[in-house]
Amino acid sequence: MLVSAYFSFVASLSTAPLALAAAKWGNSGTGSIVIGEEWTIPELLYQVLPVVVSPFPGGTHAELVLNLLDVHNQRLDMMNANQIDFMVLGCNSPCIQGIANPVAAAKMSVQEQMVIKIFLYYDQVEYDVFWQMVSDLDVPVYLHTRLDAQPILDLLYAHAPLLRGAPQGFSAGASAHIFGLCVNGIFNRFPDVRLIIGHMGERIPSDLYRIDTEFSHTKTAMKQNTTTYFKRNIYETTSSDFSTNLLKFHMGEIGLDRIMYSTDYLKAYPPDGTA
Ligand SMILES: *[C@@H]1O[C@H](CO)[C@@H](O)[C@H](O)[C@H]1NC(C)=O
Numbered sequence: 231m232l233v234s235a236y237f238s239f240v241a242s243l244s245t246a247p248l249a250l251a252a253a254k255w256g257n258s259g260t261g262s263i264v265i266g267e268e269w270t271i272p273e274l275l276y277q278v279l280p281v282v283v284s285p286f287p288g289g290t291h292a293e294l295v296l297n298l299l300d301v302h303n304q305r306l307d308m309m310n311a312n313q314i315d316f317m318v319l320g321c322n323s324p325c326i327q328g329i330a331n332p333v334a335a336a337k338m339s340v341q342e343q344m345v346i347k348i349f350l351y352y353d354q355v356e357y358d359v360f361w362q363m364v365s366d367l368d369v370p371v372y373l374h375t376r377l378d379a380q381p382i383l384d385l386l387y388a389h390a391p392l393l394r395g396a397p398q399g400f401s402a403g404a405s406a407h408i409f410g411l412c413v414n415g416i417f418n419r420f421p422d423v424r425l426i427i428g429h430m431g432e433r434i435p436s437d438l439y440r441i442d443t444e445f446s447h448t449k450t451a452m453k454q455n456t457t458t459y460f461k462r463n464i465y466e467t468t469s470s471d472f473s474t475n476l477l478k479f480h481m482g483e484i485g486l487d488r489i490m491y492s493t494d495y496l497k498a499y500p501p502d503g504t505a
Pocket residue numbers: 438439442443446454455456457458
């Protein structure tokens with residue numbers, strides 16, 4: 231079933247109640263809620279590449295690891311310092327999908343109350359049952375980035391392995407998934423679906439004119455164009471993409487009411503996103 235490699239939805243939905251139960255609601259009055267934030271468990275720490283260091287000024291790998299594992303200590307201090315009231319945690323990529331043995335993966339997902347995220351696109355008709363359930367429950371789906379599966383990494387990035395993650399591979403993979411949902415008619419069949427995507431829309435709103443113009447010359451199953459889906463079905467977050475110029479441009483393209491605040495804590499330095 232190997233098609234591609236990001237997934238996903240809502241490790242956060244299953245982990246958020248844990249955070250809620252453990253931490254007292256700290257309403258700073260500014261109402262900031264962030265949703266694209268990273269965390270992991272000791273059993274999965276081996277997945278954190280030793281070359282990745284904390285994005286905090288002068289940060290080290292050891293600090294990154296401590297921050298990834300932490301829920302109640304420096305994370306809460308950081309939230310207080312940045313007027314963040316509520317944080318939805320997502321498991322650091324590749325998380326449980328990175329476990330090749332399906333039995334072991336299923337066991338850990340139950341143990342940790344995580345959703346198993348598998349290598350597939352949710353844009354095929356067989357997943358209509360999923361989108362129907364999402365519509366019935368009236369909940370948003372968060373589609374987060376992750377590392378591609380190894381065969382894809384080998385094909386695409388062997389020439390320059392540094393491109394595998396946030397600089398290129400994450401957005402390339404996630405935007406292919408989001409486009410798949412658009413062109414395969416998910417938002418036509420399920421017009422109430424709300425999809426949340428991070429990292430300034432995985433670059434798509436920066437290119438909407440070209441995308442929609444190209445599609446308009448082609449016969450597709452789309453009843454609306456991608457811009458319309460962005461204004462009706464899709465929300466983006468600011469996670470780890472703290473460019474004011476880009477934010478202003480996206481406000482013009484899709485509107486401020488489609489853009490949500492997030493920091494990508496642990497992969498980004500929150501004060502840069504709060505300014
Ligand atoms: C997208 O569709 C909307 C609504 O039909 C239309 O107003 C807009 O011009 C389209 N955008 C592009 C770039 O084709």
